[in-house]
Amino acid sequence: MTKTVLKVDDLKVSIGGDPVVDGVGFEVAEGEILSLVGESGCGKSMTAFSIMGLLPRAATMTGGRVLLGQTDLHALSQTERRKLRGDELAMIFQEPVASLNPLMTIGRQIAESLVVHRKTGGRDPRRAAIAMLEEVGIPEPEIRCDQYPFELSGGMCQRAMIAMALICRPRLLIADEPTTALDVTIQAQILELMKRLRAETGTAILLITHDMGVVADMADRVAVMYAGRVIEEAPVEAIFARQEHPYTRLLLSTIPRLDGKPKATLPSIEGVVPDIGDWPAGCRFNPRCPLADAPCIETQPPLAARRDVGLAACWHSDRVEAML
Amino acid sequence: MSAPLLSVRDLKVHFPIRGGPLGKPVGWVKAVDGVDLDIARGESLALVGESGCGKSTLGAAILGMQKPTGGTVSFDGKEIVHGDAGARRSLSRDMQIVFQDPVSALNPKLTIGESIAEPLAIHGVGSARERRERVTELLSLVGLHPQHAKRKPNAFSGGQRQRIVIARALALNPELLILDEPVSALDVSIRSQILNLLLDLQKRLGLSYLFISHDLSVVRHFADRVAVMYLGHLVETGRTEDVFARPVHPYTEALLSAVPLPDPAAQRSRQRIVLKGDLPSPANPPAGCKFVTRCPLAEPVCRESHPPLVPVGEGWRAACHVRAPAAAPSG
Numbered sequence: 001m002t003k004t005v006l007k008v009d010d011l012k013v014s015i016g017g018d019p020v021v022d023g024v025g026f027e028v029a030e031g032e033i034l035s036l037v038g039e040s041g042c043g044k045s046m047t048a049f050s051i052m053g054l055l056p057r058a059a060t061m062t063g064g065r066v067l068l069g070q071t072d073l074h075a076l077s078q079t080e081r082r083k084l085r086g087d088e089l090a091m092i093f094q095e096p097v098a099s100l101n102p103l104m105t106i107g108r109q110i111a112e113s114l115v116v117h118r119k120t121g122g123r124d125p126r127r128a129a130i131a132m133l134e135e136v137g138i139p140e141p142e143i144r145c146d147q148y149p150f151e152l153s154g155g156m157c158q159r160a161m162i163a164m165a166l167i168c169r170p171r172l173l174i175a176d177e178p179t180t181a182l183d184v185t186i187q188a189q190i191l192e193l194m195k196r197l198r199a200e201t202g203t204a205i206l207l208i209t210h211d212m213g214v215v216a217d218m219a220d221r222v223a224v225m226y227a228g229r230v231i232e233e234a235p236v237e238a239i240f241a242r243q244e245h246p247y248t249r250l251l252l253s254t255i256p257r258l259d260g261k262p263k264a265t266l267p268s269i270e271g272v273v274p275d276i277g278d279w280p281a282g283c284r285f286n287p288r289c290p291l292a293d294a295p296c297i298e299t300q301p302p303l304a305a306r307r308d309v310g311l312a313a314c315w316h317s318d319r320v321e322a323m324l
Numbered sequence: 325m326s327a328p329l330l331s332v333r334d335l336k337v338h339f340p341i342r343g344g345p346l347g348k349p350v351g352w353v354k355a356v357d358g359v360d361l362d363i364a365r366g367e368s369l370a371l372v373g374e375s376g377c378g379k380s381t382l383g384a385a386i387l388g389m390q391k392p393t394g395g396t397v398s399f400d401g402k403e404i405v406h407g408d409a410g411a412r413r414s415l416s417r418d419m420q421i422v423f424q425d426p427v428s429a430l431n432p433k434l435t436i437g438e439s440i441a442e443p444l445a446i447h448g449v450g451s452a453r454e455r456r457e458r459v460t461e462l463l464s465l466v467g468l469h470p471q472h473a474k475r476k477p478n479a480f481s482g483g484q485r486q487r488i489v490i491a492r493a494l495a496l497n498p499e500l501l502i503l504d505e506p507v508s509a510l511d512v513s514i515r516s517q518i519l520n521l522l523l524d525l526q527k528r529l530g531l532s533y534l535f536i537s538h539d540l541s542v543v544r545h546f547a548d549r550v551a552v553m554y555l556g557h558l559v560e561t562g563r564t565e566d567v568f569a570r571p572v573h574p575y576t577e578a579l580l581s582a583v584p585l586p587d588p589a590a591q592r593s594r595q596r597i598v599l600k601g602d603l604p605s606p607a608n609p610p611a612g613c614k615f616v617t618r619c620p621l622a623e624p625v626c627r628e629s630h631p632p633l634v635p636v637g638e639g640w641r642a643a644c645h646v647r648a649p650a651a652a653p654s655g
Contacts, residue, residue: 039511039512039513040511139601153602153603155602156602183374183375183538183603184374184538184540184579184582184583185374185578185579185582185598185599186374186602187582187584188581188582188584188596188598188599189598189599189600191584192596192598210511210512211584212512212586213541213583213584213585213586213591214584215586216584216585216586216587216588216591216592217584217585217588217591217592219588236588237588237589240586240587240588250513251512251513252586254512254513254515254516255512255515255516255541255586256516256519256541256542256544256545256546257541257544257545257585257586258540258541258544258568258580258583258585259585260544260545262544262545262546262564262565263523263545263546264545265520265523265524266516266519266520266545267516268513268514268516268517268520269513269514269516269517272481272483272484272511272514273511273513
């Protein structure tokens with residue numbers, strides 16, 4: 001049995017009284033990559049921020065628990081949480097250039113968490129930063145170490161941010177759309193790098209993305225979110241082979257594929273993602289769902305086991321396969 | 325063969341790097357450096373490449389939003405770069421653009437009906453009533469309710485706003501639409517709706533598209549032909565099915581292999597070419613072939629001279645010293 005690194009249990013987050021995350025739960029094991037998939041506004045980034053303890057001021061956690069190993073993160077004081085962040089818990093963001101401090105050299109930013117957490121200020125943090133830059137594949141690390149973020153390309157800034165996140169060998173890395181702002185050839189480099197580091201360090205990764213190609217490439221397990229809830233969860237092969245929730249099924253079928261039929265009409269999902277505070281009663285996907293009927297409008301389906309491998313929250317999972 | 329609708333020859337857009345005494349240029353960024361392309365009537369050509377390759381600048385130069393440094397653009401046989409302002413203006417009826425971000429492309433203070441009617445008003449087309457009728461027609465053409473014409477953009481979702489932008493672009497009955505990343509800013513579940521709409525409009529109205537995109541799966545689905553751009557130059561052009569099945573240029577090959585397939589078994593078993601390094605700075609490109617610094621096949625000749633685009637199949641050209649040598653032996 002592998003060790004569970006992160007356990008999120010019935011997490012609830014609200015902004016101004018409106019729920020944005022509504023009872024989300026999942027686990028990530030050591031060395032595992034769990035992909036959290038969903039469209040903008042589904043609550044995936046808010047889930048990540050509440051794990052990190054970095055929720056924006058307007059948002060409050062209104063329920064649930066987040067456990068890192070055995071530690072309940074929300075039972076800790078601010079000081080104790082700060083000790084974990086950057087050490088056992090690290091996060092990389094979508095906009096690498098905007099997320100780095102423009103007034104600090106790359107090397108100092110990378111070494112900062114080492115200095116803060118490991119108190120190795122007396123030893124040589126610069127040397128550690130250079131070694132880390134080398135590890136993430138940045139050429140001429142001795143030169144790059146003393147440069148500022150504006151002197152580096154977007155791909156290199158993302159590598160630097162990964163170096164920064166991994167220098168203390170965190171148990172959990174949260175990657176929020178880490179390659180969305182990058183070109184495909186650079187994306188390929190960053191994904192390879194994350195896979196290699198995971199294999200070498202056993203870091204658990206929570207990978208937040210909306211790109212199903214990235215999910216297929218990286219994830220061990222996938223959790224799909226819609227309107228603040230996880231609506232389906234399964235191992236990656238299982239979920240791509242057969243979906244138990246109509247939203248997952250439609251989401252996968254709407255993507256044009258390199259091996260698809262050119263110019264064929266793509267299936268599409270009617271309507272739009274509902275706004276926060278405007279979630280429909282019953283199953284939140286029901287206004288857009290071709291399978292929706294009376295029970296779907298009345299009662300929210302629970303996330304329940306399907307075919308031994310996964311979970312889905314749908315009253316009509318048995319009809320999902322035949323719906324398209 | 326009929327004459328192409330749009331024909332671009334040796335188009336160059338160079339930007340000066342100011343910094344010398346009195347703001348004299350100290351160098352040039354050759355954003356577009358000698359591009360040839362043709363688009364036939366009813367055809368869609370996709371322009372692909374990574375950020376900084378010059379694809380958006382090329383689109384802007386074709387539209388006349390950016391003055392080319394050299395070369396020609398002809399539309400329907402008429403040269404337009406060196407034409408006078410009046411000719412330019414009448415051309416804007418035939419050629420329109422749809423941008424990536426529909427939120428910033430619509431004036432928040434105008435109702436969407438006013439926005440859609442604006443090009444008609446500018447060109448003095450029809451009476452006020454005729455324009456209102458045209459707005460109604462355009463809204464139903466793009467799948468929106470004509471009653472919504474009186475609403476402001478903030479009443480609409482991203483996908484609906486992109487439909488409004490498309491309706492406005494179609495107001496003057498253009499023949500060519502330049503689509504600059506039209507679905508990149510939209511939610512995944514909305515993208516297929518807009519792609520379906522664009523394909524349907526093309527069929528119904530006989531439109532030609534220049535489709536600028538970095539998403540190769542979308543390009544494969546959407547375009548008849550594809551042109552791959554790298555640092556201001558085309559490196560390969562051909563029919564989409566040919567180029568995607570058997571890419572000739574090593575950059576095209578790497579680009580295609582970098583797209584993760586939404587299929588775990590296929591994705592994990594395939595051999596991926598991971599290019600080293602970044603796109604070189606366009607202010608300081610390498611000598612010879614621009615791709616030489618990242619190319620797995622580079623040979624000494626690649627550092628010396630820039631390879632020309634040579635035919636490698638029917639309607640298919642590539643610029644590579646190794647894979648498509650210019651002095652190809654016969655047979």
